[in-house]
Amino acid sequence: MSNESGSPVPANLIADLAAASRILAAQGVVDGFGHVSLRHPTASDRYLMARSVAPALVTPDDIIEYDLDSNPVNANGRASFIERFIHGEIYKARPDIQSVVHSHSPSVIPFGLVGVPLQAMFHTAAFIAAGVPVFNIREKFGPTDMLVSNREKGVVLASVMGGKNVVLMRAHGSVACGPTLQTAVFRAVYTEVNARIQHWTMALKGGATIAALDPEEGRLADAINQTAAMRAWELWRKGVRDEVNW
Numbered sequence: 001m002s003n004e005s006g007s008p009v010p011a012n013l014i015a016d017l018a019a020a021s022r023i024l025a026a027q028g029v030v031d032g033f034g035h036v037s038l039r040h041p042t043a044s045d046r047y048l049m050a051r052s053v054a055p056a057l058v059t060p061d062d063i064i065e066y067d068l069d070s071n072p073v074n075a076n077g078r079a080s081f082i083e084r085f086i087h088g089e090i091y092k093a094r095p096d097i098q099s100v101v102h103s104h105s106p107s108v109i110p111f112g113l114v115g116v117p118l119q120a121m122f123h124t125a126a127f128i129a130a131g132v133p134v135f136n137i138r139e140k141f142g143p144t145d146m147l148v149s150n151r152e153k154g155v156v157l158a159s160v161m162g163g164k165n166v167v168l169m170r171a172h173g174s175v176a177c178g179p180t181l182q183t184a185v186f187r188a189v190y191t192e193v194n195a196r197i198q199h200w201t202m203a204l205k206g207g208a209t210i211a212a213l214d215p216e217e218g219r220l221a222d223a224i225n226q227t228a229a230m231r232a233w234e235l236w237r238k239g240v241r242d243e244v245n246w
């Protein structure tokens with residue numbers, strides 16, 4: 001018996017979501033782990049995400065529909081990601097968000113460890129200028145396996161993220177979100193690139209202050225980026241299409 005939303009998802013959207021996993025792998029944002037989801041286009045109380053599989057291997061047949069409590073509704077024996085609650089709880093808390101990426105991308109990790117804020121080093125990463133909070137799972141839950149493996153942990157993560165579009169997870173990774181799949185992927189990629197540039201900048205700066213984008217510059221540049229993100233997407237998407245023919 002199925003509890004599917006009954007609203008069929010266009011095949012091109014399913015293919016784009018599967019392609020997004022492969023793009024994030026090709027860009028070094030995800031490796032054997034990490035996941036990207038998309039809110040259902042016509043049933044806002046549902047989201048779509050691959051079964052538990054390495055992101056570079058995802059195909060359209062791997063996409064499962066979930067309710068916002070992160071129960072799979074059409075799994076048909078396919079296994080789910082343990083950390084799917086990140087996605088469901090963010091969709092509940094943020095009606096403006098249509099897509100969520102969770103990764104352990106390496107350059108970002110140090111900023112969740114040492115209390116140095118991530119700042120927007122260049123215009124492409126303008127979304128970071130709004131501020132990037134850090135979710136420390138130990139504050140509320142004590143010693144854990146570090147995973148957001150149930151709704152309760154997802155709720156706290158979403159509340160720490162608040163109205164921002166990126167949140168770091170102490171000693172674990174990060175989450176990047178957006179109003180479209182393309183923007184969420186773009187932000188996940190450029191969170192990692194920005195972190196790398198910030199490491200170089202901090203090594204270079206000596207006693208200087210970092211002339212990062214301020215919040216107003218960030219707001220203005222981010223508005224442009226949301227259209228520019230499509231150019232990067234088309235480049236990345238073509239790479240996947242050439243490889244797999246979907």
Ligand SMILES: [Zn+2]
Binds near residue numbers: 083172
């Ligand atoms: Zn994780």
